[in-house]
Amino acid sequence: MSATSDSETGTARIHQEEILEAAALCFMERGYNASSIDDVARRLGSTKGRIYHHYRSKADLFADVYRYGMELNAAAIKPLCRAYDDPIEKLKAMAKVHCLTMLRTRPFQRCVWEGVSLLMRGATTPEQRETLVELQGLRESYAVRFREVIEGAKESGKADFESSGIATQIFLMALNSPIFWYSPRDTDDDEQLDEIASRCTRFALQGLGIGKEYLQDV
Amino acid sequence: MSATSDSETGTARIHQEEILEAAALCFMERGYNASSIDDVARRLGSTKGRIYHHYRSKADLFADVYRYGMELNAAAIKPLCRAYDDPIEKLKAMAKVHCLTMLRTRPFQRCVWEGVSLLMRGATTPEQRETLVELQGLRESYAVRFREVIEGAKESGKADFESSGIATQIFLMALNSPIFWYSPRDTDDDEQLDEIASRCTRFALQGLGIGKEYLQDV
């Protein structure tokens, strides 16, 4: 049996991860609609047959890229969720890690981003619609984790904004921004990424009205 | 003569503006590649013939939407360029107006945004490539105006950041963000938009390290 596309374990998933990476690169470079399955296959040095053996449709493939990207995000902030008392410290850590994940897994994150847009537009089949709504739920609950900590920071009196909904949106936007304007240099050392993540994090936290006295170590 | 698509004056442009608006709405809802010329025509209650009478290609139509969006931006901040001495005050005004323009002309701004992405990807013909590079230049020079004021704010000692390039990117991103997460309410009064623009502006200015004492009237 094949063409399952969800919750695979073992070797199947390993084979598919190669496909996922190629797909993410294609979708990032040309966008979902402009990328053909043949493009992805070419990048893999194979043909359509391989992809359609593992995925029932192009939309399925994209959905799996989306899911994988969100899994990377969730996995990155997971260890931080219960590790802090002070909401400011927690928010600092989450923001920094989130931004670093954006930079390190840029192709997937661009797909996640485009997925949000594709959601609002028309998903053809009701089955696809269902999948996209589920994936949107993943992203939504991820955002909620940030919003809760952001609200905690406000209650502690160290942050200052009005609508936590809007604040969270802009906050995440600032952290996500490098996936658009950052293009990896030839010498893409890890310090460089850390530097950029720091600046984005500082900007985002200051945007929430958090004083600089709390942001020395970002 | 027809199919000129640039620097029209008088009645021709008026007819085209109707097309521009329909195209902007389509491109916003489904994206450039997923929108067909027939979709745009349907929204106009007409057929392809009308569009291809005014534009030589789909890419030309998109380019004009892009251009129009950038013209709206440039026109909005133009009166502010020589009206302020204090860089902080100037930056406040520019940011607020920019954000408001984003909210009020959202379909066009979404197209401008997608245009940036389409640029990096492959433009087919060298002629299109040339056009897109020119449009990218418009956007670039627009960003430079902000960067100069942002650098001025830093020199005045009232802002605090490290790289003005990165700072400008995140700054504009924060101001642009509502075109993605804001969907107009049924009661979309103008105060609502002003409120949102204020919050985005405060966030962006604070992100630059500008103290709250300068931001009372945003």
Added chain:
DNA sequence: TTGACAACATACCCGGTAGTATGCTCCAAG
């Protein structure tokens, strides 16, 4: 009155692409 042209509509072509049907090969279980 006419004819020329703008401003469309209609009908058609054709290349590209998602999806399918089928063939091939290797490997492991029986």
Added chain:
DNA sequence: CTTGGAGCATACTACCGGGTATGTTGTCAA
């Protein structure tokens, strides 16, 4: 050693959508 299926490749179809060629109508100037 043979057989069934995983893991692909090859060949093909069907259709959508960009672009064009041509027809139709209103208008305005000579």
